[in-house]
Amino acid sequence: MSEGQDRLILVNAMAQEYVPSKIKSTDPLHEPRLLTQAQRDVFRRRSRDSHRARAAALAGAGAEPLHDINVPRFNPCALMPRRESNGLSSLSMFSGGGGLDLGFDLAGFAHIGSWEIMQDAAVTLRANRPQWTVHGGDEGDVRGVDWKQYRSMVDVLHGGPPCQPFSNAGRQRGASDPRDMWPEFVRAVLGCRPEVFVAENVAALMSASFSGYVNSTIINPLSKEYRIHPVIVQAYEFGVPQIRRRVVFFGFRTTRLERNWVPPRPGFRRPGTIDDGTVQTMGVREALGLPDIGFDDVSPTIRSTLTGPRHTTSILSSVSAQKKFQQLGIWPNGVAETRDRARAFVAKNGDFRLSVPDVALIQGFPEDWRLSGAVYMQLGQIGNAVAPPVGYAVACSAASAFAK
Numbered sequence: 001m002s003e004g005q006d007r008l009i010l011v012n013a014m015a016q017e018y019v020p021s022k023i024k025s026t027d028p029l030h031e032p033r034l035l036t037q038a039q040r041d042v043f044r045r046r047s048r049d050s051h052r053a054r055a056a057a058l059a060g061a062g063a064e065p066l067h068d069i070n071v072p073r074f075n076p077c078a079l080m081p082r083r084e085s086n087g088l089s090s091l092s093m094f095s096g097g098g099g100l101d102l103g104f105d106l107a108g109f110a111h112i113g114s115w116e117i118m119q120d121a122a123v124t125l126r127a128n129r130p131q132w133t134v135h136g137g138d139e140g141d142v143r144g145v146d147w148k149q150y151r152s153m154v155d156v157l158h159g160g161p162p163c164q165p166f167s168n169a170g171r172q173r174g175a176s177d178p179r180d181m182w183p184e185f186v187r188a189v190l191g192c193r194p195e196v197f198v199a200e201n202v203a204a205l206m207s208a209s210f211s212g213y214v215n216s217t218i219i220n221p222l223s224k225e226y227r228i229h230p231v232i233v234q235a236y237e238f239g240v241p242q243i244r245r246r247v248v249f250f251g252f253r254t255t256r257l258e259r260n261w262v263p264p265r266p267g268f269r270r271p272g273t274i275d276d277g278t279v280q281t282m283g284v285r286e287a288l289g290l291p292d293i294g295f296d297d298v299s300p301t302i303r304s305t306l307t308g309p310r311h312t313t314s315i316l317s318s319v320s321a322q323k324k325f326q327q328l329g330i331w332p333n334g335v336a337e338t339r340d341r342a343r344a345f346v347a348k349n350g351d352f353r354l355s356v357p358d359v360a361l362i363q364g365f366p367e368d369w370r371l372s373g374a375v376y377m378q379l380g381q382i383g384n385a386v387a388p389p390v391g392y393a394v395a396c397s398a399a400s401a402f403a404k
């Protein structure tokens with residue numbers, strides 16, 4: 001069947017023809033896509049062809065590799081030098097693969113515990129910080145936890161409740177999405193009463209369509225006890241080679257903490273923009289150590305492979321992202337597990353194929369941060385994460401509120 005016929009099948013769906021997937025989901029948050037049998041057949045055929053091509057490539061029967069194995073130039077650790085202990089403690093909810101946790105750790109906070117429902121993500125946290133207390137899998141489910149156990153122990157409670165209910169990439173069902181965990185975050189704040197709370201989410205949460213939700217679910221219940229400041233952060237303004245706009249809510253229990261607080265300070269600008277005295281963030285080609293092709297820019301937003309309706313190894317978030325990756329000469333689908341494998345599995349159009357460590361780097365994870373699980377699961381943890389250098393800036397900002 002031709003590409004054109006496939007495309008027709010994919011756009012022409014009738015609700016009454018939807019059939020369920022035969023693949024059982026392993027991820028508690030996975031929301032299967034509504035597809036007809038014909039559409040499932042197209043995806044199955046594409047996936048089978050791609051698997052065959054990859055297996056042939058890895059067996060040495062594919063096209064001759066076009067690229068050397070890349071040696072990255074971007075070192076995220078330079079953006080977040082480890083600070084001495086600041087004498088403050090932090091408790092983490094919805095910890096994922098640890099982007100925000102790592103930022104708080106490097107900023108000098110003592111780690112009280114992480115709560116995360118996804119087993120693979122919990123394994124990632126334990127592998128990187130064996131000394132941490134990690135509540136993972138069913139035991140890491142925040143629902144039903146009595147947060148009073150942490151009262152008087154926590155300086156900063158932080159977390160990024162799942163963004164699927166609000167993300168532009170999803171169905172934006174907000175409070176009616178069963179994955180909406182904001183009420184759980186609010187319950188935790190009111191239960192353990194930290195001095196400061198930090199909550200991160202997609203910037204779409206600040207759009208007019210969610211203002212009623214934000215007021216009724218977050219601001220109203222918390223503002224009796226906390227002074228709340230939402231701040232929009234953009235990853236490339238913190239040196240991360242990616243467009244990634246997020247909102248971070250800072251909440252302070254006292255006016256003194258609020259007065260001391262210094263919001264996160266961006267110090268970088270996008271490549272190709274006017275020099276305003278800030279440092280230019282690396283373009284993604286430079287960051288990954290790819291040859292100069294006369295064009296570079298920050299990466300489009302990396303999509304989490306878990307937030308979409310299907311498990312996938314593509315990090316594409318939109319049609320415009322696809323165009324940008326084309327300009328950059330980077331192939332964002334079928335991300336390979338390692339750089340060796342990415343080199344061996346030549347992309348159809350000859351572009352540079354990404355590997356998991358490359359995607360982790362574009363998200364600002366240090367090269368030695370080990371991710372656990374299948375490729376889509378590792379990519380999911382990366383794409384869900386707060387870019388660690390942004391997490392670090394957020395953590396340093398939270399710490400500023402405690403200055404004497």
Ligand SMILES: C[S@@+](CC[C@H](N)C(=O)[O-])C[C@H]1O[C@@H](n2cnc3c(N)ncnc32)[C@H](O)[C@@H]1O
Pocket residue numbers: 029093094095096097098099100101115116117118121140141142143159160161162163181381384385386387
């Ligand atoms: C947006 S991600 C957080 C990423 C994290 N802040 C980071 O920087 O890496 C949201 C996380 O919440 C977790 N989660 C969802 N429901 C949960 C629940 N009921 N209990 C604990 N964790 C949950 C998901 O598995 C996911 O890893």
